[in-house]
Amino acid sequence: MPDTQQMKTRLCLLSLALLLLGTISAAQTTTVTLTADLSSKLPTGTAFTAKDASGKIYQGYLITHRARRLLRSGSMVLVFTDPVVPVMKDPEGVIHGGNKMRLLKLGGSLAAAKLADDAVDGALGATKARYVAIGVSAMLTALQKGQEAKLHAGDTIEVVARRAP
Numbered sequence: 001m002p003d004t005q006q007m008k009t010r011l012c013l014l015s016l017a018l019l020l021l022g023t024i025s026a027a028q029t030t031t032v033t034l035t036a037d038l039s040s041k042l043p044t045g046t047a048f049t050a051k052d053a054s055g056k057i058y059q060g061y062l063i064t065h066r067a068r069r070l071l072r073s074g075s076m077v078l079v080f081t082d083p084v085v086p087v088m089k090d091p092e093g094v095i096h097g098g099n100k101m102r103l104l105k106l107g108g109s110l111a112a113a114k115l116a117d118d119a120v121d122g123a124l125g126a127t128k129a130r131y132v133a134i135g136v137s138a139m140l141t142a143l144q145k146g147q148e149a150k151l152h153a154g155d156t157i158e159v160v161a162r163r164a165p
Helices: 002-027 100-124 126-143
Strands: 030-034 047-052 057-065 075-080 084-087 094-096 156-161
Touching (some): 075 084
Antiparallel strands (some): 030 156, 047 057, 057 075
């Protein structure tokens, strides 16, 4: 019997500890609002500021990678100089450009390839027209840039206090 009582006591204490830890971690999260537009087109090291509901100003800088050819999207990382870190879906805190425009551009290049195929089908024949379509599709895909990562003034970001090392 004493073993069951000890197990119940330990289970209750463990549950209480987990409940307290969950409450403490939720209380440390703060919502901040950006004061200016940010983009992956900006140079690395560009300073930015954000403000929380109480009016406290948080400062930081950007680490950016511009969008590149072959539909590679841009990205940026918000690095706060204050002792906070952003809470994001990406565990590394990277903000990427969207996929919607990438898919639209890819679909557009395939549609242009089909139009090129149809345009030269009568003059070159069906087999050679397919090679023209492949070339047009490859050229358009290679020349198009991906989407830049963007955040607008007024967007909110969740931040949490940085842990001591």
